[in-house]
Amino acid sequence: MTLVLAEGKQFSLQPTGSYAVVAITKHGVELARNLHSTFPQTDLFYMTKFERGDETERNITLFEGNVRMLLPSLFQSYKGIVMIISLGAVVRMIAPLLKDKKTDPAVVVIDDKGNHVISVLSGHLGGANELTKELADHLNATPVITTASDVQKTIPVDLFGRKFGWVWDSAEKLTPVSASVVNEEPVAIVQESGERNWWNYNKPLPSHLTVYETMEEAIHAKPKAALLVTHRLLSNEEQQLLHNGVLYRPKVIALGIGCNRGTSLDEIEQVIQKTLEELKFSIKSVKAICSIDLKKDEEGLVALAKKYQWDFTYYTPEQLNSVNIETPSDTVFKYTGAYAVSEPAARLYSGADSLVITKKKSGNVTLSVALISH
Template sequence: MTKSTAVVAITKHGTAIARRLQEQLPDVDVYYPQKFAQGDEVSREITAFSGSVVDYVPTLFSAYSGLVGIFSLGAMVRLVAPLLRDKKTDPAIVVVDDRAEHAISVLSGHLGGANLLTQQVAKALGARPVITTASDVAQTVAVDLLGREYGFEIDNFEMVTEVSAAVVNEERVHIIQEAGELGWWPYAKPLPAYLKVFNSLEAARQQPFDAALVITPRLLTKDETKQFLTRGVLYRPKVIVVGVGCNRGTSAKEIEHVIMHTLNTVQLSMKSVRNVATIDLKADEPGLLELCARHKWPLVTYTAEQLNQVSIPNPSDTVFKHVGAYGVSEPAALLSSDAKDFVVEKVRSGNVTVSICIVSHS
């Protein structure tokens, strides 16, 4: 179980197909019955099992992010039905027929990546991909995948199904993007007329709409929430860079508290933090490392020389005396975000200094 996807066959023809897939796709582990073993399984790291595939599927289902079965769709449905939990956690399930004519996306088409896996399998085998997800068939916005490649995080997942229905039924859907990467439309054709893009909620409210997709790091007001999220999905793009300076030995709890308080003060969501930036002397700071690990924030560091090349509004001789730079949080935030200005120049609380910048994608 070293790869992301398990390929399971149960017939002689299926075994040959599984071996072909292993040759074409580097990130698959292959399983098939011992009676079809060809003698090279150990060298190819293929598992030849004894007994029934029924005994293996539950383990593979939980151990891999993708499962390709080279047997009938009905058999796969019966095998995985008792194992299903949630579309956000279930693995991608794909089936291939015994002649490799069709590759069918069965489960977790979007979030789990089954539609993409189906395309990859079909291409490797020269098979026809069968994908029935409405948004893929219509080549329109996949609400649950919008901006996923850029790290957009859905803040109210409970609205995805209803808003997806609005999209595939071609209702009037406003897409309001206040920040974040702009290349989320995956097709060569223009956006359909029922999808309209705005760069602010104020502009969007000037035209009637039935549903909304809101991409912003801002904490919405009560009125904005009522108007746009009653039937809308809120996405958090990863656009906030937090510059941090702290004294040696500062706890993760204290650093987190200052960051949270600062973001709340300027009405920004912690879910939109892309990374933390600081001086290289803090690359091993336990509290900072603990906090970044907890939130899965990359920690970006710069030398004092790099920080001193940045013009900042609040240089400090005291900071220079201790670390060799005239500032830490301010220049680190500017360097990491490539922003031209601050959302928050510098806030000092206790042992922590925080500066906030927004990454621009205009």
């Protein structure tokens, strides 16, 4: 395919990979073609004057005109853009397209000889720093990363726990808390739940980062900033730590669910929301819903999992019956072949010895709540 670039014209692209590789020079095209053939998930774009004749066969897109006019379409279509173009030119070209770090794609620049790979835009949230390291390893080049937390090998506040699926309650304090971390101000870390192996460096935790056992201890220490990891809703007193703090929600809640056939998404959702509010648990910490395999096509459950992007795991009656439960039901067994659904499903998924809620019946829904321990 050949694109004729024109001012103000948007192109409908159909990506086959996650990353676009763009080149505009003879040596850059050679490097880009090698990268395209060996680095996964890349789509290649270069100028028609460097056409080799095998572009259609290799699914390479050619273009005529100023590459700057191609960039709006690439920004909308790809997770990351790798540009084998001078850094200054790239900065000028992408400047009008920038929105914010939560939505801008990763942009990485490689020099014409492949000596340096430079993280330019969306280093953390967009993944440019990680992509830079991968490309540099692939090309045996030098990675250039200027993000302070990476250079100092400390906690990247905006990525803390991301590999485990942790999410922030709010992004409001990411920037000032990041500043406290990299400027070596006293920072409190309190973790009540979630994965514990988040420190990935071959050195001790920096002395200005202190792990406290409880929120109360952290409040008493009066840190400049705080990183809080919990599935709980904070009390009014604990919320003072969020004056300059970030609250992370680890994925630690498993919901075992049984329901009558045809139970609506709204009814199931309302039971879950009310139950979690009563427990003072955050719905953002839910990892999965679990049930019996008879319910794998239950529309309300399928829609719920899709809406919240939760895992939806189901078990056979034999698997459910292998779990010791508190209140087996002959009636449930008669209709499902299992003596219970929500309780053993939650136990199987979470591996928990005891449940937060063993079984709660509300209308057409039966709910069990478990915490996944790490």
